[in-house]
Amino acid sequence: MQASLKSKHVQHDATRKVRLQEWWFRNRALIGYAFIFPWFAGFIIFDAMPFIYNLYLSFTDYQIGTVSTPPWIGLDNYTEIFTEDKLFGKSMYNTLYYLGYSVPLRLIFAFFIALILNLRVRGMELYRTLFYVPTVVPLVAATVIFAGFLNTRYGFLNQFLVLIGAAPVRWLSSPDAIKPSLILLSLWGFGAQMIIFLAGLQSIPDDLYEAAAIDGGTGWHRLFYITVPLMTPTIFFNLLMGLIGGFQVFEQVFILIGTHGGPLQAGLVYMLHVYNKAFRDFEFGYAAALSVILFLIIFVLTILLVYTSNRWVFYGDAQDDET
Amino acid sequence: MKVSRLFGLAIAVMMLLSLGLAPALAQCDGEEIELEFMNWWGAHREALMDTLIGHFEAENPCIKVINQVQPWDNRAELLATAAASSNPPGIIMSTRPETYQFALSGLIIPIDAFVEAEGTDISVFYEGEIGLQYWNGELYGLPMPTAGLISPLYFYNKNMLRDAGFDPENPPQTWQELEEVARALTVADAMGVEVLGTNLGSNGDAFVFWLYTNNGRYSSDDGRTLLFNSPEGVETLEWMVNFTNEINGGVENMTDFFQDTNFSQGDHPFFDDTVAILHLNSAAFGHLNNVAPDLYWDTDSWGVMIRPYNGDNPDAKHTGVTGYNFVGAWAYTIPAAHPPEKQAAAYKFAEFIGVHEHGGCEFLFAQNRPSPVKACNENPEYYEQNPYWDKVKEALATDTPVQITPVQGQLAEILTNSVEEAFFGVKSAEDALNDAHAEMQALLDEFWAEFDADNM
Numbered sequence: 001m002q003a004s005l006k007s008k009h010v011q012h013d014a015t016r017k018v019r020l021q022e023w024w025f026r027n028r029a030l031i032g033y034a035f036i037f038p039w040f041a042g043f044i045i046f047d048a049m050p051f052i053y054n055l056y057l058s059f060t061d062y063q064i065g066t067v068s069t070p071p072w073i074g075l076d077n078y079t080e081i082f083t084e085d086k087l088f089g090k091s092m093y094n095t096l097y098y099l100g101y102s103v104p105l106r107l108i109f110a111f112f113i114a115l116i117l118n119l120r121v122r123g124m125e126l127y128r129t130l131f132y133v134p135t136v137v138p139l140v141a142a143t144v145i146f147a148g149f150l151n152t153r154y155g156f157l158n159q160f161l162v163l164i165g166a167a168p169v170r171w172l173s174s175p176d177a178i179k180p181s182l183i184l185l186s187l188w189g190f191g192a193q194m195i196i197f198l199a200g201l202q203s204i205p206d207d208l209y210e211a212a213a214i215d216g217g218t219g220w221h222r223l224f225y226i227t228v229p230l231m232t233p234t235i236f237f238n239l240l241m242g243l244i245g246g247f248q249v250f251e252q253v254f255i256l257i258g259t260h261g262g263p264l265q266a267g268l269v270y271m272l273h274v275y276n277k278a279f280r281d282f283e284f285g286y287a288a289a290l291s292v293i294l295f296l297i298i299f300v301l302t303i304l305l306v307y308t309s310n311r312w313v314f315y316g317d318a319q320d321d322e323t
Numbered sequence: 324m325k326v327s328r329l330f331g332l333a334i335a336v337m338m339l340l341s342l343g344l345a346p347a348l349a350q351c352d353g354e355e356i357e358l359e360f361m362n363w364w365g366a367h368r369e370a371l372m373d374t375l376i377g378h379f380e381a382e383n384p385c386i387k388v389i390n391q392v393q394p395w396d397n398r399a400e401l402l403a404t405a406a407a408s409s410n411p412p413g414i415i416m417s418t419r420p421e422t423y424q425f426a427l428s429g430l431i432i433p434i435d436a437f438v439e440a441e442g443t444d445i446s447v448f449y450e451g452e453i454g455l456q457y458w459n460g461e462l463y464g465l466p467m468p469t470a471g472l473i474s475p476l477y478f479y480n481k482n483m484l485r486d487a488g489f490d491p492e493n494p495p496q497t498w499q500e501l502e503e504v505a506r507a508l509t510v511a512d513a514m515g516v517e518v519l520g521t522n523l524g525s526n527g528d529a530f531v532f533w534l535y536t537n538n539g540r541y542s543s544d545d546g547r548t549l550l551f552n553s554p555e556g557v558e559t560l561e562w563m564v565n566f567t568n569e570i571n572g573g574v575e576n577m578t579d580f581f582q583d584t585n586f587s588q589g590d591h592p593f594f595d596d597t598v599a600i601l602h603l604n605s606a607a608f609g610h611l612n613n614v615a616p617d618l619y620w621d622t623d624s625w626g627v628m629i630r631p632y633n634g635d636n637p638d639a640k641h642t643g644v645t646g647y648n649f650v651g652a653w654a655y656t657i658p659a660a661h662p663p664e665k666q667a668a669a670y671k672f673a674e675f676i677g678v679h680e681h682g683g684c685e686f687l688f689a690q691n692r693p694s695p696v697k698a699c700n701e702n703p704e705y706y707e708q709n710p711y712w713d714k715v716k717e718a719l720a721t722d723t724p725v726q727i728t729p730v731q732g733q734l735a736e737i738l739t740n741s742v743e744e745a746f747f748g749v750k751s752a753e754d755a756l757n758d759a760h761a762e763m764q765a766l767l768d769e770f771w772a773e774f775d776a777d778n779m
Contacts, residue, residue: 152579173578279400
């Protein structure tokens with residue numbers, strides 16, 4: 001009798017479990033939506049809505065103190081940017097210059113350090129921590145420290161240059177040296193990319209290196225025929241993030257050389273121009289239009305990069321399987 | 324007997340004390356209003372402002388003023404975002420170009436009605452000082468400190484002049500004498516300048532300050548026409564560029580020399596005897612007294628003189644400039660976003676700062692600098708507090724107001740860019756000024772066209 005009751009109980013539990021599974025399966029889409037809702041709500045409130053509002057403002061003459069609906073001026077802001085704004089071209093050139101050097105340099109530097117930190121030597125955890133420490137230093141503090149390094153007379157860099165017999169560089173006072181100074185500063189935060197590279201390097205199977213060694217491959221062969229191809233997804237990701245971040249470089253420039261952009265505005269990057277238009281000239285509609293243009297440039301570049309990635313990013317055997 | 328006398332004395336003292344403290348202990352009978360006071364009275368001035376606020380609150384127990392001292396860095400942006408927000412500070416310390424900008428945008432209110440209602444006597448101010456606070460015929464703030472004494476003074480190191488063979492009691496009065504002293508004192512090497520005679524400055528503000536010492540003008544009286552690219556203007560900029568290149572080794576040397584230095588903190592070449600002549604505003608008296616009191620009273624070591632003029636121009640003379648830039652013509656403005664009772668409270672505080680004996684008058688006296696209120700400067704104790712009070716008054720008399728508009732911020736930025744181009748040799752002084760003039764006049768014309776259309 002007792003065995004029969006127990007069996008019924010077990011059977012009942014099993015039925016409940018099956019029903020729950022069926023309910024779960026039937027409503028899986030709903031449950032999925034519930035899980036992504038917090039992110040989605042955040043995206044709508046903090047990204048999509050401000051973006052749409054910014055897009056709207058870019059077609060208006062919205063200025064500081066505009067209390068009612070800002071006047072609609074159509075494409076006037078965009079026309080002015082492309083036909084009259086001398087600083088649009090200048091700030092875009094400065095930003096592209098910065099990007100052209102800082103992104104590849106940071107990628108190469110982070111990759112190189114990651115390669116070294118992937119070696120199997122004693123105390124590697126300590127070295128990895130030490131190399132990552134600069135990344136956790138707040139950007140403002142790092143920039144202030146850098147300003148001291150770059151001081152023409154007392155800065156560490158010039159003291160070093162003089163020590164080795166080279167001429168001192170006017171890092172922050174010469175229009176020619178401003179951009180290199182900013183590029184140098186950009187290397188400071190290589191730690192985040194380095195960690196991603198390191199994770200990528202550790203996911204490469206050892207047997208590939210062993211096979212290469214048996215076939216007589218040298219270290220260079222292993223690097224260029226195994227490591228680099230297998231790391232292309234990680235390189236692609238870091239490149240994409242670097243480009244997006246590089247276009248929006250602002251804080252370090254703002255702290256290091258101020259809103260004017262340094263001598264002859266040689267360091268006036270695009271976001272600084274947007275900032276000046278909004279908060280110095282109070283032309284918020286115009287600044288919104290500048291932001292939309294920057295968004296479009298980043299968007300198009302991202303599409304191009306993703307499109308061309310099929311040709312140089314190696315995602316394992318996925319393509320072979322499809323064919 | 325003795326005990327009773329002592330007791331009586333104690334009672335008398337307590338009564339006197341209670342009388343003295345009465346205002347401080349006054350209670351608010353109605354609703355208390357909190358007034359956030361956004362200002363830039365940092366360094367040693369913060370404690371002085373707290374004292375001023377204490378006096379005000381004792382007289383106005385229902386108004387609580389919160390002293391919100393702001394950092395100097397990114398001042399304009401901080402101010403703009405605060406003023407434009409839906410909940411701005413109760414009262415804002417703003418410079419003349421900002422006041423005009425906010426007035427035009429409707430962010431602040433004119434105070435004429437308050438002046439009339441409260442019976443404030445604005446004739447106590449120097450006409451030139453209160454005059455700078457009017458935009459489009461309406462008054463937007465009461466001044467404190469003076470708009471004057473931003474440009475006309477220079478501080479100099481008597482020991483350095485003496486050691487170089489110059490008479491420290493007769494410092495340079497003209498551009499030519501200034502050049503002579505600077506040539507004799509400046510020492511430069513491959514790393515830059517080691518000892519500096521003087522720096523003329525290399526931005527638009529500096530150019531305008533020197534322009535007036537060559538009998539030039541920035542704009543016409545109605546503020547509609549820019550005049551700085553006159554022959555006097557070109558001559559001024561050429562002189563500045565040549566001086567900086569030949570004597571100081573270029574503008575980069577000057578940026579490097581003053582990098583990471585701060586006069587108000589005492590971390591400045593002036594305190595190391597490595598700069599002989601320094602063009603400073605009147606706030607420097609208070610800073611000097613605060614960071615180096617021994618030096619402040621040692622008048623054998625330092626002196627004050629009025630900005631040199633072009634000795635080759637017979638029409639030129641010592642001249643200061645007021646109300647041109649972002650470091651002058653401060654006033655206390657009232658945001659439009661607040662309810663009338665808070666605006667009224669803000670005006671009471673602005674009036675206290677402006678005209679009350681325990682307001683700006685005492686506050687500026689404690690800093691050894693002049694007041695925009697005429698009577699305050701007649702205080703004979705100024706002569707004891709400030710060893711160069713005569714020079715201060717003399718310099719104040721040279722100040723000339725400049726007519727500006729709410730787009731002054733943008734105009735000044737264009738002028739600075741062009742002046743920099745001349746310093747870096749990208750353009751000649753004449754071309755730089757003419758190009759700047761064309762761009763700035765177009766912007767100014769556009770502003771006036773819109774303004775006139777709106778006010779038809």
